[in-house]
Structures are given as C-alpha cells and as structure tokens.
Amino acid sequence: MKFLSAFISLFVFYTGFAQESFDRSSVEAFQQELNTKFADPEHSPLMEEDRKEFKTLDFFPINEALAVTATFVKSKGEKSFEMKTTTERLPLYIKYGELHFTIEGKAFKLDVFQNLDLIKKKGFKDHLFLPFSDLTSGSDSYIGGRYIDMKKPKGKTVLIDFNKAYNPYCAYNYKYSCPIVPLQNDLNIEIKAGVKKFHD
Structure with a gap:
C-alpha cells in the first residue's frame, strides 16, 4: 500500500503562525481555516465517510495562558537524522534549537526541528x-x-501558541505517513489548547 506523505506541514494553509504575542483573532482564523480545509473534498485528509459527516473539528477553549513566550537557544553542530514516522518512511530532519518556557510556574523544554527537504521548497526556508x-x-x-x-x-524569544496545535493527518486517515513525536518532546503537563482528538 502506498502511504501519503504528511511531512509537508499545514503551515502553507494557516495564517498568523508567526505572531509575537497572543492574538485571539489569529487563533479564531486558524480554527476557521482548519475547518474549511477539512470540509474541502480536494484538500481534506479525512476519509470519505468522515468528510461527508464533517461539521467541525473539536477544539479546546482558547486559552491565552497557553500562548507562552519561550527562550530560544540555537543548536550548534547538530547532525541530520532520520525521524521515525508511522510508516517505514524516514525523512531527514535536523534539530534547529531548544525552546525553554514555563507554564504554571514549572519549567519545560521542547526541541524544534527543520525538515531538510521541506526547507528547500519555495516559502519554507x-x-x-x-x-x-x-x-x-x-x-x-x-x-x-x-x-x-x-x-x-x-531574536532570543519566540511565542509558542499551543492554541494552534493540530493533529497529524494520521489522526484522521491511516493512509498518511506522519513523524512520530520524539521522546524528549513529551511534556509532563496537560496542554488543554488546540485541536482535540477526532474520535475514538
């Protein structure tokens, strides 16, 4: 079976992803655009039977407290690696840096990556x-x-707006091949923001 690659991110579709401070209208636009795309037969990742019944994705309530300012630390001397996916596909990534932030007084860190094929494409540098x-x-x-x-x-800081967290296409359709979240990016806290699960 040929799997569809989901390494091309949804960034080409979503607007307002680079804002420097929380913007509720940007999150609302993100949600609206997401619903529009999922309802579109030509672009929706949904299986046909799900798309025909589709009304809206389920979102956590917009939460300004989960749009956090992180300290950005650029990585040095990193080597490219094959990121595991839900299939046998192994796309090349490189760790670009670390994001250090706090939520509810607790300190967290997430690694952020670049897809080495994607950044060669126009608009994705x-x-x-x-x-x-x-x-x-x-x-x-x-x-x-x-x-x-x-x-x-x-600069040295960047906004992480968890209200714009979205599911990989694998959450909707088994035909897609999606990157698996690296173990170091598992947060020991509930992030009640962004897109919820589709269905059980």
Whole structure:
C-alpha cells in the first residue's frame, strides 16, 4: 500500500503562525481555516465517510495562558537524522534549537526541528517543526501527539501558541505517513489548547 506523505506541514494553509504575542483573532482564523480545509473534498485528509459527516473539528477553549513566550537557544553542530514516522518512511530532519518556557510556574523544554527537504521548497526556508505530546495525549487529544508550525525566531524569544496545535493527518486517515513525536518532546503537563482528538 502506498502511504501519503504528511511531512509537508499545514503551515502553507494557516495564517498568523508567526505572531509575537497572543492574538485571539489569529487563533479564531486558524480554527476557521482548519475547518474549511477539512470540509474541502480536494484538500481534506479525512476519509470519505468522515468528510461527508464533517461539521467541525473539536477544539479546546482558547486559552491565552497557553500562548507562552519561550527562550530560544540555537543548536550548534547538530547532525541530520532520520525521524521515525508511522510508516517505514524516514525523512531527514535536523534539530534547529531548544525552546525553554514555563507554564504554571514549572519549567519545560521542547526541541524544534527543520525538515531538510521541506526547507528547500519555495516559502519554507524559515519553517520550523514543533512536535509534542502531553498528559492529554490519548485522552482528550490525539494519542500520537500534536504539531505546531513555527518560523525561525528573529531574536532570543519566540511565542509558542499551543492554541494552534493540530493533529497529524494520521489522526484522521491511516493512509498518511506522519513523524512520530520524539521522546524528549513529551511534556509532563496537560496542554488543554488546540485541536482535540477526532474520535475514538
């Protein structure tokens, strides 16, 4: 069976992903655009039977507290590696940096990556890929974790807006091949923001 590659991120579709501070209207636009794409027969990752019944994705309530300012630490001397996926596909990534932040007074770190094929494509030179899982994974959110699309920071800080966390296409259709969240990006906290799981 030929699997569809999901390494091309949704960033080409979503707007407002590079804002420097929380913007509720940007999150609302993100949700609306996501629903529009999933309802579109030509672009939806949904299986046909699900798309015909589709009304809207399920989102956590928008939470400004989960749009956090992180300290960005650029990686040095990193080597490319094959990121595991849900299939045998092994796309090349490189760790671009680390994001250090706090939520509810607790310190966390996430590694952020670049897809070495994707950044060669027009419009993706500055694109960063932030996969993560958390304590909602497998209950309220997709068991395989979620993704956030970002842009290279221009300074030493960057906004991580978890309200724009979305599911990999594998959450909707087994035909897709999706990157698996690296173990170091498993957060020991509930991130109740962004897209919830699709269905059981």
